[in-house]
Amino acid sequence: xxxxxxxxxxxxxxxxxxxxxxxxxxxxxxxxxxxxxxxxxxxxxxxxxxxxxxxxxxxxxxxxxxxxxxxxxxxxxxxxxxxxxxxxxxxxxxxxxxxxxxxxxxxxxxxxxxxxxxxxxxxxxxxxxxxxxxxxxxxxxxxxxxxxxxxxxxxxxxxxxxxxxxxxxxxxxxxxxxxxxxxxxxxxxxxxxxxxxxxxxxxxxxxxxxxxxxxxxxxxxxxxxxxxxxxxxxxxxxxxxxxxxxxxxxxxxxxxxxxxxxxxxxxxxxxxxxxxxxxxxxxxxxxxxxxxxxxxxxxxxxxxxxxxxxxxxxxxxxxxxxxxxxxxxxxxxxxxxxxxxxxxxxxxxxxxxxxxxxxxxxxxxxxxxxxxxxxxxxxxxxxxxxxxxxxxxxxxxxxxxxxxxxxxxxxxxxxxxxxxxxxxxxxxxxxxxxxxxx
Numbered sequence: 001x002x003x004x005x006x007x008x009x010x011x012x013x014x015x016x017x018x019x020x021x022x023x024x025x026x027x028x029x030x031x032x033x034x035x036x037x038x039x040x041x042x043x044x045x046x047x048x049x050x051x052x053x054x055x056x057x058x059x060x061x062x063x064x065x066x067x068x069x070x071x072x073x074x075x076x077x078x079x080x081x082x083x084x085x086x087x088x089x090x091x092x093x094x095x096x097x098x099x100x101x102x103x104x105x106x107x108x109x110x111x112x113x114x115x116x117x118x119x120x121x122x123x124x125x126x127x128x129x130x131x132x133x134x135x136x137x138x139x140x141x142x143x144x145x146x147x148x149x150x151x152x153x154x155x156x157x158x159x160x161x162x163x164x165x166x167x168x169x170x171x172x173x174x175x176x177x178x179x180x181x182x183x184x185x186x187x188x189x190x191x192x193x194x195x196x197x198x199x200x201x202x203x204x205x206x207x208x209x210x211x212x213x214x215x216x217x218x219x220x221x222x223x224x225x226x227x228x229x230x231x232x233x234x235x236x237x238x239x240x241x242x243x244x245x246x247x248x249x250x251x252x253x254x255x256x257x258x259x260x261x262x263x264x265x266x267x268x269x270x271x272x273x274x275x276x277x278x279x280x281x282x283x284x285x286x287x288x289x290x291x292x293x294x295x296x297x298x299x300x301x302x303x304x305x306x307x308x309x310x311x312x313x314x315x316x317x318x319x320x321x322x323x324x325x326x327x328x329x330x331x332x333x334x335x336x337x338x339x340x341x342x343x344x345x346x347x348x349x350x351x352x353x354x355x356x357x358x359x360x361x362x363x364x365x366x367x368x369x370x371x372x373x374x375x376x377x378x379x380x381x382x383x384x385x386x387x388x389x390x391x392x393x394x395x396x397x398x399x400x401x402x403x404x405x406x407x408x409x410x411x412x413x414x415x416x417x418x419x420x421x422x423x424x425x426x427x428x429x430x431x432x433x434x435x436x437x438x
Contacts, residue, residue, distance in 0.1 A: 053096030060098025068125035069136030076233030085348025088333035185309035197253035214427035238270035291342030316413035387420035
């Protein structure tokens with residue numbers, strides 16, 4: 001299924017001139033990658049959507065820059081909020097001057113975890129739709145299916161990945177950690193609190209062994225026992241799932257979940273209904289659970305019991321310019337973002353911001369070659385949505401986001417329980433990336 005999402009990327013540095021004065025002109029005129037990063041970071045002090053582009057209120061009318069994305073959308077698993085939020089970011093800029101006057105079209109396709117369909121989507125984006133770059137993809141198996149094709153075609157994908165090839169190949173760099181490294185972070189947190197047994201439960205979809213692999217390495221190194229479970233989604237008997245998890249973990253153990261928010265919620269609500277939330281020492285979850293939807297739905301019973309890995313900046317109560325712009329874009333342009341404030345929409349925002357920054361560095365025509373060279377050249381870009389500056393780089397593998405927060409629900413919001421913490425290099429993928437990237 002295809003949806004065409006119109007917008008254009010943000011030139012925030014020059015936009016700020018209108019509200020912060022000519023003193024920032026030197027930043028806006030910077031053409032190098034590092035200077036562009038600096039000027040964009042300063043520009044975030046203007047968070048109204050009129051500051052999205054260089055010409056507030058003037059719609060971009062130049063030749064469109066076409067980008068593509070592929071997202072899974074099926075019962076129990078829907079990642080389209082990511083591309084929808086990226087489109088909202090681009091739409092904001094489209095309404096305010098664009099990138100050098102160019103609007104952007106995000107050609108977003110969906111799949112139902114069918115390799116043949118995913119491969120066909122990729123070929124359609126390249127040979128029929130003639131996209132110049134790929135930015136906004138998030139899928140269960142797309143990286144596994146398409147990585148060789150993107151390599152052959154010269155695309156450098158900016159995505160929110162899941163499959164191993166999203167992190168172990170040269171043509172993907174992700175704004176998120178994916179389920180493996182995010183689950184690592186959740187497991188690290190509960191182990192740091194003295195847990196000696198973990199029950200790890202996740203959706204029964206392709207990649208389950210990969211997802212739990214890092215948790216197994218970390219648990220082994222810390223002498224923590226591990227029980228692995230999987231559940232078919234959508235979950236139809238949440239009571240039985242919750243009882244099994246709690247029985248396996250025991251009173252001194254922890255349950256670590258790796259599900260989308262709706263599936264995690266039905267498990268947690270079943271546990272609460274049965275009075276089981278405090279029958280284990282802790283509950284934890286990978287990043288998808290970091291959403292106000294979950295915090296509001298759970299209520300006060302889970303305060304002090306439930307902890308979530310947060311790959312992106314916790315936004316509740318945060319008044320930074322970056323969060324102000326994110327919320328303003330979501331409110332004005334994000335009607336298609338069904339999950340509202342949460343990790344998926346933050347991922348889409350961050351992907352679009354990085355893609356925008358890269359597009360702004362291009363001198364001359366926007367072509368497949370110039371766009372993908374610009375994507376790969378992004379280095380040390382401070383999005384303010386991540387614990388660390390983001391780099392693509394000419395590496396054989398990419399785990400660009402490898403530090404995280406931990407959050408916990410409180411009064412209907414997710415609040416910080418632990419600040420930025422490196423994912424353990426007991427996971428060999430993390431160790432390999434740090435050796436390559438420095």
